[in-house]
Amino acid sequence: MVRALGPDLAYGSPAMYGVTATVLSSRRMIAYNLAQNAIDEAKGAARIQMIADKYADGDLFKKMHRHVGEELKHSKLFKDLVPATGYETRDDPVEPAATEDVLDFDDELRAFICRVHSIELRSWTVLRMYQHVLRQRAFPDISDTALPVLDDIMQDEINHVVYTGQQIDEWLRDDPGLQPVFDQCLEHTNRETWQDIAAMTAWLAKNYQAVLANDEANPAAVNLPETRFLVGELAPPATLT
Numbered sequence: 001m002v003r004a005l006g007p008d009l010a011y012g013s014p015a016m017y018g019v020t021a022t023v024l025s026s027r028r029m030i031a032y033n034l035a036q037n038a039i040d041e042a043k044g045a046a047r048i049q050m051i052a053d054k055y056a057d058g059d060l061f062k063k064m065h066r067h068v069g070e071e072l073k074h075s076k077l078f079k080d081l082v083p084a085t086g087y088e089t090r091d092d093p094v095e096p097a098a099t100e101d102v103l104d105f106d107d108e109l110r111a112f113i114c115r116v117h118s119i120e121l122r123s124w125t126v127l128r129m130y131q132h133v134l135r136q137r138a139f140p141d142i143s144d145t146a147l148p149v150l151d152d153i154m155q156d157e158i159n160h161v162v163y164t165g166q167q168i169d170e171w172l173r174d175d176p177g178l179q180p181v182f183d184q185c186l187e188h189t190n191r192e193t194w195q196d197i198a199a200m201t202a203w204l205a206k207n208y209q210a211v212l213a214n215d216e217a218n219p220a221a222v223n224l225p226e227t228r229f230l231v232g233e234l235a236p237p238a239t240l241t
């Protein structure tokens with residue numbers, strides 16, 4: 001069985017923390033990242049709603065609908081944080097094809113919840129990294145605005161991990177045959193996260209200088225202490241538990 005929170009998993013690794021800390025070291029990249037999170041939260045909400053309406057009933061249906069509301073709330077909260085960075089978001093019209101892409105999948109309920117659980121574990125872990133980095137207060141104004149909001153989001157993410165985990169546990173007791181499906185979901189999210197890290201690093205390789213140099217409001221970013229990105233010093237103490 002795959003360990004959901006082992007240090008060998010991409011989202012708990014020093015690489016993930018290093019990329020996250022780098023992204024959060026520039027106002028412009030923070031703004032970009034908040035906007036991206038706002039989009040991802042809304043996509044997640046749409047997917048959960050679709051599967052809940054199609055397959056779930058009773059208590060699980062209610063929990064999934066509550067989950068949808070919370071992810072939509074996160075989407076708005078992340079978007080509302082963007083102005084704290086000094087940047088603004090633009091509301092471009094959404095292409096209908098983009099909406100179709102988001103909903104173009106068909107999982108059965110159990111596999112979907114396994115997948116959601118693995119993604120919620122990642123959200124929870126990455127959110128802890130955000131909190132850790134923002135507590136270092138490279139931009140005190142952003143930290144003051146963002147940290148209370150992230151605390152609020154964190155409460156929900158913990159609930160998402162818990163209810164999906166409890167549901168999977170219940171199903172596994174009835175049908176151990178679900179185990180390989182669950183393992184595959186963890187492996188898939190893990191692989192996908194390594195790919196995300198690779199993509200972010202490739203982007204940074206091209207844009208790092210430009211992004212930081214143009215970030216005039218951010219003298220701290222240009223003087224990043226190099227040692228902060230050495231592996232031994234990377235991991236926030238409590239991130240992987």
Ligand SMILES: [Fe+2]
Nearest residue numbers: 041071074123
């Ligand atoms: Fe969320």
Ligand SMILES: [Fe+2]
Nearest residue numbers: 120123157160
């Ligand atoms: Fe969540």
